[in-house]
Amino acid sequence: MATRRDFFKWAGAAVAASSVSKVAMAALPDIITTDKADTHAPLSPATGRPYNPVVTLNGWSLPWRMKNGVKEFHLVAEPVVREIAPGMKAHLWGYNGQSPGPTIEVVEGDRVRIFVTNRLPEKTTIHWHGQPVPNGMDGVAGLTQPAIMPGKTYVYEFEAKRPGTFMYHPHADEMTQMAMGMMGSWITHPKNPKFMAVDRDYIFLLNSYDIDPGSYTPRVNTMLEFNLWTWNSRAFPGISPIVAGLGDRVRIRIGNLTMTNHPMHLHGHEFTVTGTDGGWVPATARWPEVTTDIGVGQMRAIEFVANAPGDWAFHCHKSHHTMNAMGHQVPTMIGVNQQQAMDKITNLLPDYMAMGETGMAGMSEMEMPLPENTLPMMTGQGQFGAIDMGGMFTTVKVRKGLAKGDYRDPGNYQFPSATLAYEFTGALPEATRPKAQDELPGIELDVRKPSGHSGH
Ligand SMILES: [Cu+2]
Numbered sequence: 439m440a441t442r443r444d445f446f447k448w449a450g451a452a453v454a455a456s457s458v459s460k461v462a463m464a465a466l467p468d469i470i471t472t473d474k475a476d477t478h479a480p481l482s483p484a485t486g487r488p489y490n491p492v493v494t495l496n497g498w499s500l501p502w503r504m505k506n507g508v509k510e511f512h513l514v515a516e517p518v519v520r521e522i523a524p525g526m527k528a529h530l531w532g533y534n535g536q537s538p539g540p541t542i543e544v545v546e547g548d549r550v551r552i553f554v555t556n557r558l559p560e561k562t563t564i565h566w567h568g569q570p571v572p573n574g575m576d577g578v579a580g581l582t583q584p585a586i587m588p589g590k591t592y593v594y595e596f597e598a599k600r601p602g603t604f605m606y607h608p609h610a611d612e613m614t615q616m617a618m619g620m621m622g623s624w625i626t627h628p629k630n631p632k633f634m635a636v637d638r639d640y641i642f643l644l645n646s647y648d649i650d651p652g653s654y655t656p657r658v659n660t661m662l663e664f665n666l667w668t669w670n671s672r673a674f675p676g677i678s679p680i681v682a683g684l685g686d687r688v689r690i691r692i693g694n695l696t697m698t699n700h701p702m703h704l705h706g707h708e709f710t711v712t713g714t715d716g717g718w719v720p721a722t723a724r725w726p727e728v729t730t731d732i733g734v735g736q737m738r739a740i741e742f743v744a745n746a747p748g749d750w751a752f753h754c755h756k757s758h759h760t761m762n763a764m765g766h767q768v769p770t771m772i773g774v775n776q777q778q779a780m781d782k783i784t785n786l787l788p789d790y791m792a793m794g795e796t797g798m799a800g801m802s803e804m805e806m807p808l809p810e811n812t813l814p815m816m817t818g819q820g821q822f823g824a825i826d827m828g829g830m831f832t833t834v835k836v837r838k839g840l841a842k843g844d845y846r847d848p849g850n851y852q853f854p855s856a857t858l859a860y861e862f863t864g865a866l867p868e869a870t871r872p873k874a875q876d877e878l879p880g881i882e883l884d885v886r887k888p889s890g891h892s893g894h
Pocket residue numbers: 667699700701754755756759830
């Protein structure tokens with residue numbers, strides 16, 4: 439764990455006004471933060487009931503303090519710097535040094551106390567999305583509690599009743615605070631560690647940002663036209679691979695805190711949806727899928743047996759969600775001969791490049807100077823060249839003989855001989871095509887022109 443224990447980390451706090459006295463802080467659990475966007479090793483429980491920890495993709499789980507049988511966590515809402523992918527950093531709001539905040543893992547029946555310190559320049563709250571909590575712990579500013587003002591610390595306390603996958607996010611100035619990256623995952627593990635046990639259990643949140651190339655802070659009033667489609671505030675090629683041993687039973691828990699739905703698609707394997715927002719899906723109610731749509735505010739847990747070795751694509755199937763910031767306003771030029779226009783434009787702009795005449799794939803190979811702090815539209819290199827992907831994309835790497843608990847990137851898949859698509863170099867037969875329209879016998883049509891009923 440590359441976490442740092444910064445009990446009195448005040449230097450560099452963006453909100454100087456929001457200082458809490460050291461005496462008051464002494465009663466609070468340590469503030470544990472990280473500045474790394476890597477996937478951290480799972481946090482094995484040191485105290486409390488046993489459970490099988492999850493792995494947060496490009497994230498980490500928050501350690502707790504056990505106090506008189508109560509699990510105490512300390513979340514600090516604060517401005518953070520998050521690397522979206524190598525080459526781009528975003529100035530976001532998050533928790534404990536990162537956006538999303540750390541994953542919170544507890545066990546069914548645990549008594550949980552969460553201290554929430556607000557170091558933002560405006561009020562906030564935390565809503566424990568999906569959890570059956572007493573009404574006064576639900577975190578809706580104005581409705582169930584006064585907002586947590588800058589510099590203040592509030593305490594939430596409840597029993598983690600239902601095992602499952604949950605999220606947390608503010609319920610105060612939500613549009614701004616979620617557009618700025620304030621969110622996190624929550625797992626309540628079942629009391630019986632053997633119930634629904636899997637070999638590898640991953641979790642991440644779908645989120646999105648609108649950050650203009652050359653700037654660092656998201657636009658907070660964007661409703662739908664986001665330009666960065668991310669998992670746990672990371673875009674491909676910044677997203678870690680999901681690693682599995684051959685034969686492992688794998689669970690991937692996904693929560694959607696974007697403003698649109700995401701059809702999540704896995705190559706090479708069939709999965710079933712075993713968990714939703716409301717709990718576990720009974721075995722008799724599951725069906726096999728290769729794509730499942732995750733709506734806004736929903737959570738899905740998918741499970742499969744990693745029975746096919748390889749580097750398998752796993753991505754959102756909306757193709758503009760596997761793209762990064764650049765190029766959203768580029769006109770379609772496929773089939774357009776740009777030579778004439780090129781000649782004229784290069785007189786004015788000697789460096790002008792024509793783009794898109796044969797498709798957009800050239801974008802990923804082009805050595806084009808980018809504005810400061812943005813990501814090329816499509817990047818990522820595989821062993822055979824450019825992957826032409828960005829955004830909500832990663833690989834599921836299935837390997838034989840992987841040790842339990844080994845989550846390191848195993849590198850490129852070594853393809854067994856004669857299992858790879860190859861170039862055909864023989865003679866091509868004439869392609870069979872349907873007859874052209876003017877070779878077909880004429881068809882008489884009786885056309886009746888519409889009359890009346892205009893405006894239908
Ligand atoms: Cu999507």
